[in-house]
Each structure stands twice: as structure tokens, then as C-alpha cells.
Amino acid sequence: MSKLVVSSTPHIRSNDSVQRIMLDVIIALAPACVAGILLHNNSINAAITVAISIIACVFFEAAFQKITKQTVTVSDLSAVVTGLLLAMNLPETSPFWMPIVGAFFAIVVAKQVFGGLGKNFINPALAGRAFLLAAYPTHMTGGSAFGPARLEAVADAATYATPLAALKEGTGAAVSTDSIINGFLGNVGGTIGETCAVLLILGGLYLIIRKVISWRIPVVYIATVFIFSLIFGRNGAGDFLGAVNELVVGGLMLGAFFMATDYASSPVTPLGQLIMGFGCGILTSIIRFWGGYPEGVSYSILLMNLCVPLIDRFTEPKIFGEVKKK
Amino acid sequence: MELKTFKRGVHPHDGKELSNKAAIKALIPEVGELITIPLSQHIGAPCEPLVKPGDRVLVGEKIGESSAFVSSPVHASVSGTVKAVKPVMGAGGAMVKSIIIENDGIFEEDPSIGKGGKNLSAKEIIDRVKAAGIVGMGGAGFPTQVKLSPGPDAKITEVIVNAAECEPYLTCDHRCMVERGEKLVEGLELMLKLFPEAKGYIGIEANKPDAIENMSKLVKGKSNIEVVSLKCKYPQGSEKQLINAITGKEVPSGGLPAAVGCIVDNVATVMAIRDAIVENRPVTKRVVTVTGDAVSEPSNLEVPLGMSYARLIEASGGYKEEPAKVISGGPMMGIALFDTEVPVTKTTSGILCLTKKAAEIPPESNCIRCGKCVEHCPMGLMPLYLSSDTLAGDDDAFLAHHGLDCIECGSCSYICPAKRQLAQSIRVNKRAVMAKLRAKGGK
Numbered sequence: 078m079s080k081l082v083v084s085s086t087p088h089i090r091s092n093d094s095v096q097r098i099m100l101d102v103i104i105a106l107a108p109a110c111v112a113g114i115l116l117h118n119n120s121i122n123a124a125i126t127v128a129i130s131i132i133a134c135v136f137f138e139a140a141f142q143k144i145t146k147q148t149v150t151v152s153d154l155s156a157v158v159t160g161l162l163l164a165m166n167l168p169e170t171s172p173f174w175m176p177i178v179g180a181f182f183a184i185v186v187a188k189q190v191f192g193g194l195g196k197n198f199i200n201p202a203l204a205g206r207a208f209l210l211a212a213y214p215t216h217m218t219g220g221s222a223f224g225p226a227r228l229e230a231v232a233d234a235a236t237y238a239t240p241l242a243a244l245k246e247g248t249g250a251a252v253s254t255d256s257i258i259n260g261f262l263g264n265v266g267g268t269i270g271e272t273c274a275v276l277l278i279l280g281g282l283y284l285i286i287r288k289v290i291s292w293r294i295p296v297v298y299i300a301t302v303f304i305f306s307l308i309f310g311r312n313g314a315g316d317f318l319g320a321v322n323e324l325v326v327g328g329l330m331l332g333a334f335f336m337a338t339d340y341a342s343s344p345v346t347p348l349g350q351l352i353m354g355f356g357c358g359i360l361t362s363i364i365r366f367w368g369g370y371p372e373g374v375s376y377s378i379l380l381m382n383l384c385v386p387l388i389d390r391f392t393e394p395k396i397f398g399e400v401k402k403k
Numbered sequence: 404m405e406l407k408t409f410k411r412g413v414h415p416h417d418g419k420e421l422s423n424k425a426a427i428k429a430l431i432p433e434v435g436e437l438i439t440i441p442l443s444q445h446i447g448a449p450c451e452p453l454v455k456p457g458d459r460v461l462v463g464e465k466i467g468e469s470s471a472f473v474s475s476p477v478h479a480s481v482s483g484t485v486k487a488v489k490p491v492m493g494a495g496g497a498m499v500k501s502i503i504i505e506n507d508g509i510f511e512e513d514p515s516i517g518k519g520g521k522n523l524s525a526k527e528i529i530d531r532v533k534a535a536g537i538v539g540m541g542g543a544g545f546p547t548q549v550k551l552s553p554g555p556d557a558k559i560t561e562v563i564v565n566a567a568e569c570e571p572y573l574t575c576d577h578r579c580m581v582e583r584g585e586k587l588v589e590g591l592e593l594m595l596k597l598f599p600e601a602k603g604y605i606g607i608e609a610n611k612p613d614a615i616e617n618m619s620k621l622v623k624g625k626s627n628i629e630v631v632s633l634k635c636k637y638p639q640g641s642e643k644q645l646i647n648a649i650t651g652k653e654v655p656s657g658g659l660p661a662a663v664g665c666i667v668d669n670v671a672t673v674m675a676i677r678d679a680i681v682e683n684r685p686v687t688k689r690v691v692t693v694t695g696d697a698v699s700e701p702s703n704l705e706v707p708l709g710m711s712y713a714r715l716i717e718a719s720g721g722y723k724e725e726p727a728k729v730i731s732g733g734p735m736m737g738i739a740l741f742d743t744e745v746p747v748t749k750t751t752s753g754i755l756c757l758t759k760k761a762a763e764i765p766p767e768s769n770c771i772r773c774g775k776c777v778e779h780c781p782m783g784l785m786p787l788y789l790s791s792d793t794l795a796g797d798d799d800a801f802l803a804h805h806g807l808d809c810i811e812c813g814s815c816s817y818i819c820p821a822k823r824q825l826a827q828s829i830r831v832n833k834r835a836v837m838a839k840l841r842a843k844g845g846k
Binding site: 080081082083084085086087088089090091093094095097098150153155192193194195196291340341343344345346347389393394395396397398399400 | 410413415416496571643647653654655656657658725726727728729730734735736737738739740741742755757761762764765768769770771772773774775777778781782783784785787788804805808811813816817818819820821822824826827830
């Protein structure tokens with residue numbers, strides 16, 4: 078009897094694993110990603126962009142860990158999630174080198190040099206997107222049309238501005254129930270993965286039901302954007318359709334469910350998560366209405382990422398049996 | 404009916420189906436079998452031996468005692484001859500001075516046994532509890548007479564029987580309630596004599612419906628005792644969490660249950676109180692669950708204290724598969740054993756034998772900050788930060804994050820998807836920080 082294992086408690090563990098969590102995120106993202114690829118004009122280019130982004134992220138993670146003599150952890154699938162999210166934030170017309178550059182920035186600069194999974198203080202995929210947006214603005218803007226509008230767009234062979242850009246410039250058609258339904262179904266311009274709001278919402282619900290994420294950040298984020306838009310709308314206060322439209326166009330659903338909820342760069346405390354959602358919502362709306370960019374989801378999340386250590390520190394939950402300090 | 408419970412916590416697979424139908428069986432030691440009675444089976448001062456090699460002892464005879472306030476005497480569990488008084492390895496892995504008795508197979512009882520009586524004063528009850536060597540038999544081992552003497556200022560309003568048995572796999576309390584429930588009620592009634600203004604509660608988790616049914620039947624018509632069904636959740640059997648589940652009160656940080664008017668004792672302890680008062684019988688035996696996927700016939704055995712764990716495993720049909728880990732107690736807070744040649748003590752609630760597959764702990768990886776440990780910590784702590792404070796050696800941050808409030812239940816390690824040893828790092832640092840604080844305080 079000398080072969081018994083002796084270890085500290087507890088002696089049993091839940092079935093949960095990092096890999097399972099990441100797999101859930103992939104499952105949740107996949108429908109919206111596939112729909113995005115199919116609904117966009119240049120489906121083949123979009124599909125290749127997604128594939129390159131994922132492969133590049135996994136490659137850079139494995140290569141960095143090999144070179145720095147760490148255990149290679151690509152089997153935890155976190156690099157796949159980053160690659161998927163990065164690609165979903167790129168336009169379908171991306172040149173193929175772009176996801177590679179983005180993946181390098183996301184995985185190596187934003188994630189690995191800070192210590193890898195869990196140590197990144199900003200969302201790697203968003204960091205990659207922000208880098209590309211700053212470095213190659215012309216390649217990063219310009220989506221195209223699809224669905225009913227697709228034939229038209231193909232006919233005049235011109236890029237079609239995203240709805241938010243059109244709203245910003247005041248060139249878009251008036252917001253109507255039809256345009257909202259189109260936005261909800263993904264029949265609008267935008268990056269590969271941000272357009273199909275309905276599937277992003279379903280994916281987000283899947284993550285909430287599976288307890289991978291909490292409702293707090295996405296619900297508060299979306300509600301804040303809605304209320305803010307209702308009060309300070311582009312067409313004055315009380316524009317209900319306009320406020321609903323703000324929810325279904327642009328990257329709000331992708332950002333609220335999948336990027337603001339990134340574990341490493343969001344608060345762990347319940348109150349902190351509410352603050353995170355609220356802050357993202359306010360910043361997104363401000364950038365959209367009064368900022369220089371048509372869309373504010375990425376930057377609002379990145380800015381809030383930087384506040385997370387502070388938020389966690391000031392929102393420590395009340396402990397059981399807490400005694401007030403005299 | 405809505406089940407009561409506390410906030411947060413985890414839901415491990417309870418594994419109780421292995422042994423919850425197995426009726427309690429008495430395991431009688433053989434003639435000549437060596438019985439090892441450790442002189443410290445409790446929190447507090449160890450006992451001094453009252454016998455020497457060569458002495459004949461009887462069942463229930465006091466063989467070790469200490470004059471310290473926080474201590475508890477030990478008794479012989481068989482009749483026979485003292486062979487030696489020497490250090491022996493206990494379940495915790497440490498060497499404990501112990502009295503070794505060779506069983507003569509006669510089981511001759513000390514003449515004082517049986518001379519009980521229910522009409523005792525409060526002081527007599529407490530004295531009997533002390534003399535009987537009763538300690539918290541759920542695993543803590545805190546001397547019960549100290550718990551029952553909360554001081555003149557404390558106003559006790561609730562006496563709670565901890566029948567949650569929230570540790571997975573263990574079924575000894577469950578079986579006792581199904582088979583010997585009337586003893587539990589008697590014990591609780593005796594405790595209520597000490598605190599006439601208090602109401603008695605028996606808190607049972609919903610995964611023991613037959614125990615709830617039996618106990619409810621037994622307390623019918625007794626206005627001062629109530630059976631409370633609890634939602635099945637770990638660590639409901641933790642004193643603070645149980646009080647919260649039943650009364651809604653929170654024991655203040657650093658305080659004892661008496662601070663909110665509660666006294667909590669587990670099933671085996673309350674039954675021991677009954678035996679001490681009614682039969683004047685000290686603690687010489689207990690019910691132990693022998694279970695796990697490596698054991699042939701999971702069972703609940705009533706054994707004399709001091710029997711070797713190996714004998715209990717053998718009496719449960721031995722191993723059906725090579726065990727990778729043998730645990731004294733449950734899988735969440737039990738102690739992994741080096742060797743099964745250790746004696747059963749007052750706090751041995753179970754022997755859990757796990758196969759390699761069941762005992763496997765996956766390797767640790769980076770904290771991904773998912774926040775699950777925060778979401779599930781029953782004390783409302785942030786284990787991820789406590790653990791990182793520990794690893795960074797930052798004692799001030801550890802204290803600021805309320806590290807000393809950790810009850811070491813292990814929910815954080817259990818739930819962590821990165822399989823981090825959160826509870827282990829917090830536990831180690833808790834000890835270290837407390838030692839430093841004591842040194843600083845000059846105590």
C-alpha cells in the first residue's frame with residue numbers, strides 16, 4: 078500500500094474545462110459566422126479570410142510558446158476563438174495578408190507577451206482589429222451589400238456603405254420597420270460576422286444558458302445603447318424606431334455578447350460587470366453619435382478593458398458575515 | 404414546499420447511491436486484534452495516558468485525560484490488555500501518541516455504563532458530555548462541552564442538528580437517521596434542556612427523503628423541534644452556511660455561531676450526547692461509511708474506535724479495483740491517506756476509496772478570470788485574487804481580500820475550469836498569515 082496518491086483537497090473536480098468553455102464560444106459564434114459568410118457579396122473571400130485568421134492565430138500562439146519554451150496550449154481552443162472573432166471583425170473584402178497581420182498583433186502583442194490566456198488586459202481580437210483599423214483604414218472599411226440589395230451592388234460594382242456610416246453621413250435611407258428587419262436578419266453591410274443580429278443573439282443566449290457568460294454585461298450594454306439612443310437619438314429624443322435600429326446595425330450584438338464578455342478583460346464581480354456593460358454602452362453611443370468613427374463598439378470595449386482592474390478593485394462583493402470596520 | 408438553502412456554493416455529484424441503502428452493520432473486532440486509541444482525537448490539548456502497558460482495561464473506561472479547558476478524554480473501546488503507549492501515525496499523517504490495546508474478545512463494560520438518567524441539571528449534562536469524550540463528530544473534533552457552554556451573555560435561540568451531510572459519498576448520518584432517528588430526537592431534546600428558550604431544528608438535505616420522512620414522523624407533535632428540508636448543495640453542512648440556510652442569520656466574520664444565538668452539532672454528536680446522558684456511555688464507537696468506486700461492497704459500519712481503516716475496507720469486501728487514492732472523510736474536505744493502517748477516531752465519518760479514474764485531477768493552467776470561483780464562493784470571497792495574493796506573497800492584499808474568512812470548503816478548486824489549486828494556496832497562506840499575526844501580536 079505505498080502507491081496511494083496524497084494531495085490537497087478537494088479530491089474531485091467539476092467537468093468544466095477551459096477547452097469546453099472555448100468550444101461553447103465557437104459553437105455560439107459559428108452560425109452567425111456562417112450566415113455572415115453566405116450573406117455577404119464575396120462569400121469565398123470571406124470564408125478564406127475566416128480560415129486564414131483562425132490558422133494564423135493558432136500558428137502564432139504555438140510558435141510563440143515554442144520559441145519562448147513554454148507549454149503549447151493551443152488545444153485549449155482560445156486561439157481559435159480569437160481567430161474567429163478577429164475574422165468576424167474584418168470586412169469580406171480583406172486582402173489575405175490582413176488577417177495574418179491582425180492575428181500576429183492579437184496573439185503575440187496583445188496576448189502572449191503579457192503572459193498568455195487570462196493575462197491579456199485587452200481583448201486580443203479587438204486589439205488586432207483596432208491595430209488594422211489604424212494602420213490600414215482603407216482596407217478595413219467598405220463592406221458590400223447582399224440579399225435583396227446584392228444584385229444591385231453587383232450591378233454597379235461599387236462598395237456599399239455600412240448602415241452606420243450612412244447614418245453618420247446622413248446619406249442612408251430613412252429607418253423603417255423593413256430596414257430594422259433587414260438589420261436583424263443580417264441583410265445589411267458590415268464586417269463578416271457582425272451583421273446577422275438574430276444569430277448573434279441566439280449564440281449569446283446559448284452562452285448564457287450554458288453559464289459560460291453572465292447576462293450582466295450584454296444585457297446592460299444593449300439596454301444602455303437603447304436608452305441612450307432613445308434620449309439622444311439622431312432624430313431627436315423619443316425616436317423609438319431609430320433606437321431599435323441602433324441595436325441591429327453595426328457590431329453591437331457581436332461586441333456585447335462575445336467581446337465585452339471576454340473573461341480576461343472584463344470584471345469578475347457582479348457589480349463590476351454591470352458597470353462594464355454600462356460603460357461600454359455609453360461610450361459606444363457617444364462615439365456613434367458624436368465621434369469621428371461611424372462605429373464605436375470596438376473602441377468602447379477596449380477603453381473599458383483598461384478600467385477593469387480598477388472596477389474589480391472598487392466593486393468587491395460584500396462577504397458573508399461582513400463586519401463594518403470601525 | 405420551497406427548500407431552504409444558502410447563497411452560492413456548488414453541486415458535486417453526490418455518489419451517495421453507492422451506500423445510502425446499506426443498513427448499518429456492526430463490525431466486531433477479533434480476539435487478539437490490536438486497537439489503537441490516539442490520545443488526541445479533538446481540537447485542543449492532547450490527553451495524558453491514565454494507563455500503562457500491562458493494565459487491563461474495560462469498554463468505556465477512561466484511559467486518557469487532560470486538565471485543559473479545551474480538551475476531551477478518550478476511552479477504551481474494547482476490553483483487553485494495554486500493550487503499549489507510543490506514537491502511531493494518524494489519518495492526518497502525523498504521529499500521535501496512542502494507547503494500543505489487545506482485544507480479549509469479552510467486551511466487558513465499565514460498571515458505570517448504564518447508570519444514566521434523564522433528570523439532570525444543566526451543569527450535570529455538560530459534565531456528562533465532557534466525561535463522555537464527545538467532540539464534533541462531523542470531522543472538526545471540537546470538544547462539545549465547550550460549544551454547549553457559550554457563556555452567560557449568549558442568548559441561544561436555535562439549536563441546530565447538522566444533518567445536511569453535504570459531503571458527497573458519505574451516508575453514515577443518513578443511515579443513522581433512518582435507523583435510529585429516535586435517539587437523535589432524544590439527544591436534541593436533552594440539548595434543548597440546556598437552552599429552554601431555544602427551538603430545535605434538524606436540517607436535512609433533500610437527497611435523503613427517507614431520513615426527512617422518518618425524522619418528520621418522529622418530531623410530530625413536538626412544538627419545539629422542526630425538521631427543515633434543505634436544497635442539496637455543498638457546503639451546506641458548514642456551520643455558518645447551515646445557520647444561514649435555516650435561520651437566515653449570518654455569523655459575523657471572525658465570530659462563533661453563539662454570536663447569532665445558534666448552537667450547531669452534527670447527527671453523530673447529538674446521538675452521542677443522548678448515549679452519554681441516558682446510558683452514561685462514553686464515545687467508544689461510531690458509524691463509518693466505507694465507499695467509493697474502488698470498494699466491492701460500499702457499506703455503513705458501526706465500529707469500535709481504534710480499529711484500523713484497513714480492517715473496515717476488508718469488511719466491505721475489499722477492493723474491487725486498485726485504489727489510487729484513499730480518503731479519510733468526504734471528497735471535498737477529507738484527508739488523503741498515505742497508508743490505510745491508521746485508526747478510526749471520533750471524527751472518522753468515512754473512508755472513501757477512489758480508482759485512478761475517479762481520483763484524477765487534471766493539470767493546472769492559467770487563470771482565465773472566468774469568475775466562477777467568485778460566483779460560487781459561499782463566503783462571498785474572490786478566490787482568484789486570494790490565490791494570486793498568496794503566490795505573490797502579498798499578505799496585506801490577502802488580508803484586505805478577507806483571506807482569513809475562507810472556510811476551506813474547496814468549492815473554488817472544484818468549480819475552476821483551469822483546475823487551479825485555489826483552496827490549497829489559500830489554506831496554506833491562511834496558516835502562514837495567522838502565524839505571522841500571532842507573532843506580531845506577541846501572543
